[in-house]
Amino acid sequence: xxxxxxxxxKQIVQIQKWKKEKPGLFSVVFGKATNRVSxxxxxxxxxxxxxxxxxxxxxxxxxxxxxxxxxxxxxVKQISDLRDKSLRLSDWLANQVHNWAIGMxxxxxxxxxxxxxxxxxxxxxxxxxxxLRTAYQIGLCYGYDCExxxxxxxxxxxxxxxxxNNMKEKTSALDALQAIEVAVAKQTWRALAKExxxxxxxxxxxxxxxxxxxxNITRRRMLxxxxxxxxxxxxxxxxxxxxxxxxxxRRSFQERWLIANGKLAK
Numbered sequence: 692x693x694x695x696x697x698x699x700x701k702q703i704v705q706i707q708k709w710k711k712e713k714p715g716l717f718s719v720v721f722g723k724a725t726n727r728v729s730x731x732x733x734x735x736x737x738x739x740x741x742x743x744x745x746x747x748x749x750x751x752x753x754x755x756x757x758x759x760x761x762x763x764x765x766x767v768k769q770i771s772d773l774r775d776k777s778l779r780l781s782d783w784l785a786n787q788v789h790n791w792a793i794g795m796x797x798x799x800x801x802x803x804x805x806x807x808x809x810x811x812x813x814x815x816x817x818x819x820x821x822x823l824r825t826a827y828q829i830g831l832c833y834g835y836d837c838e839x840x841x842x843x844x845x846x847x848x849x850x851x852x853x854x855x856n857n858m859k860e861k862t863s864a865l866d867a868l869q870a871i872e873v874a875v876a877k878q879t880w881r882a883l884a885k886e887x888x889x890x891x892x893x894x895x896x897x898x899x900x901x902x903x904x905x906x907n908i909t910r911r912r913m914l915x916x917x918x919x920x921x922x923x924x925x926x927x928x929x930x931x932x933x934x935x936x937x938x939x940x941r942r943s944f945q946e947r948w949l950i951a952n953g954k955l956a957k
Contacts, residue, residue, distance in 0.1 A: 788828045788829050852943070
């Protein structure tokens with residue numbers, strides 16, 4: 692490995708810390724408390740339709756990604772050039788994207804939260820699209836346009852990790868992300884994609900992710916049903932979700948950047 696800068700060493704520590712962090716108290720406690728009701732609500736949302744919504748959200752999120760500001764503020768002519776810049780610069784760019792996403796999540800959550808649970812069918816595809824766009828946009832900050840098939844699965848893996856309700860779910864998502872990182876770095880994606888890592892495929896299952904996101908977001912949105920404060924809670928819940936997604940994307944792409952630049956071994 693090449694010599695590490697002090698800033699890079701600090702970020703490697705933070706990446707490992709993020710990986711070991713258990714899902715927050717909100718996900719664990721409130722998830723259990725609302726499990727029966729949220730599952731009942733999800734049962735009325737057809738699985739196949741949820742999968743289609745995720746597929747559509749992924750396509751829309753990619754189309755909504757914008758490179759112009761990142762190219763301008765990054766001082767580069769093409770996105771891939773950012774892989775040869777500094778990690779500090781990419782982190783600064785990602786922070787701008789992250790903050791914008793939190794603000795947008797809060798605004799969207801406040802708007803739909805004011806109407807309570809009736810807006811869940813609308814809110815889920817919107818917030819998932821925003822989450823996916825945020826992950827794609829943060830990828831751009833580190834020099835990845837995420838056009839290839841493994842990159843698209845990497846993005847889905849980020850959402851799976853950020854929405855994990857327990858360490859088992861998070862570990863599974865991180866294992867898939869790591870496999871993709873290694874495969875891309877060694878340019879062995881096609882061969883590796885045909886293998887199974889224990890019981891988990893290298894490719895994140897869209898079906899499982901669709902249900903996980905649906906249940907997770909529904910649980911969060913149930914707080915919005917509280918009279919008089921639905922808008923405030925809805926905004927706060929969605930802002931917190933975008934915060935989780937942003938950090939999952941930032942830590943994951945930081946690691947890819949470090950590996951690509953010979954700063955971190957896999």
